[in-house]
Amino acid sequence: MKTPEQIALEKQLNRLTKRFHKACADYQLIADDDHILIGLSGGKDSLLLTELLGRRAQIYKPRFKVTALHVRVKERDYHTDLSYLEPFCAEAKVPLIVRDTEIGELPNTPNTRTTQNPCFLCSWYRRKALFNAAQELGCNKIAFGHHRDDVAQTLLMNLFFQGAFATMPPILQLDKMPLQLIRPLFLIDEADIVTYAAMRGYEKQTKLCPFEHVSSREKVKELLEHIKTLNPEAIDSLFGAMTNIKTDYLPKV
Numbered sequence: 001m002k003t004p005e006q007i008a009l010e011k012q013l014n015r016l017t018k019r020f021h022k023a024c025a026d027y028q029l030i031a032d033d034d035h036i037l038i039g040l041s042g043g044k045d046s047l048l049l050t051e052l053l054g055r056r057a058q059i060y061k062p063r064f065k066v067t068a069l070h071v072r073v074k075e076r077d078y079h080t081d082l083s084y085l086e087p088f089c090a091e092a093k094v095p096l097i098v099r100d101t102e103i104g105e106l107p108n109t110p111n112t113r114t115t116q117n118p119c120f121l122c123s124w125y126r127r128k129a130l131f132n133a134a135q136e137l138g139c140n141k142i143a144f145g146h147h148r149d150d151v152a153q154t155l156l157m158n159l160f161f162q163g164a165f166a167t168m169p170p171i172l173q174l175d176k177m178p179l180q181l182i183r184p185l186f187l188i189d190e191a192d193i194v195t196y197a198a199m200r201g202y203e204k205q206t207k208l209c210p211f212e213h214v215s216s217r218e219k220v221k222e223l224l225e226h227i228k229t230l231n232p233e234a235i236d237s238l239f240g241a242m243t244n245i246k247t248d249y250l251p252k253v
Contacts, residue, residue, distance in 0.1 A: 005199070012196045019187045020052045027170040029141075029182040030056070034064035036182070037139040038094070039130050042070065042080025042205045044197040045145030047088065049185055053143060054092030067095045067137060071129045074102035080205045097137075101129045134179055146183045149190040152238045153220050161216065167242065189235070 002010075024030050038053060040046045053066045068089050070080065082098065089096040102125075134142050146168055155167035170186040173179075185193070227234045 009196075009199045012192070012199055016048065016188055016192060016196055017052065017055075019192075020056075020184055023170060023184055023187045024056070027182075027186070029171055029184055030062055030064055032062040032064065034062070034141055035137065035139040036064060036066045036141045036143050037130065037134045037137065038066060038068040038143045039126075039145070040068040040070045040085065040089075040096070041145075042085055043145070044193055044202050045147060045185060045190075047202050048188075048193055048196065049143060049145040050089060050094050051092050053184065054089075054094040058093065066143075067097060067139065069130060069133050070096065070098045071126045072098065072100050073125055074100065081203070084203045097133065099129045099133060101125050131177065131179065135177065140178065141180045141182050143182050143184055145185055147185045147188045147190050147193060148235055148239070149221070149224070151183075151186065152235045153217060153224055155238055155242065156220050156224060157217065160220070165242075 030036070036053060038046065038050050040050055050068050057064060057066045070082075070085060086096055130142055133139075151167050155165070158164045158166045168183065170183050172181045174181065224234070231237065
């Protein structure tokens with residue numbers, strides 16, 4: 001007989017799985033013969049992504065392969081203990097690859113609005129390692145663990161800092177290489193991931209980014225949380241706005 005905790009865990013997993021399947025179906029994220037590379041940082045989002053894609057790959061249709069890649073940047077001791085990641089991926093039936101990369105001289109402040117910004121450089125080198133590994137392994141897609149809150153935050157960041165009404169799409173074809181970027185957690189709320197991670201017992205990363213709580217994204221995240229106290233359905237409104245732009249509101253020039 002299942003315990004109340006097991007029942008609650010299954011219910012939460014079913015909730016996440018339904019949103020995951022909806023995103024995959026609505027945006028056609030997965031197809032037969034895909035080989036998907038997961039960017040596995042070891043945070044709650046990428047752990048859930050690995051678990052859900054591993055489960056989905058065991059279903060007969062569509063038939064696809066999945067591999068996880070964990071990238072370690074020499075200059076940033078920002079990683080997850082491999083003694084946790086390896087059995088986690090084995091349980092999910094997802095092969096795990098680990099790559100090390102280094103940047104060289106790295107600025108010590110995240111406030112510089114240039115390409116020398118350490119957050120930009122760290123992200124760029126991690127993605128470069130992902131792209132290189134994807135091509136070496138014959139992968140045609142790379143999966144990221146961005147969720148609904150990330151999408152809304154990116155929309156606000158582009159509005160405030162770039163003057164553009166744009167955000168990260170659920171699927172993106174790269175121009176310079178035969179790769180698509182997909183975001184299967186696109187329709188999942190971060191709060192639901194936090195709840196599941198606690199119930200499932202996900203281990204936290206052993207070393208966190210030193211700029212994790214001082215970046216522009218973190219400030220926008222705090223702003224969005226405040227907005228949600230004014231309107232709990234604020235993210236729903238932002239998602240709706242992305243598909244309902246009224247040009248008649250624009251000023252005449």
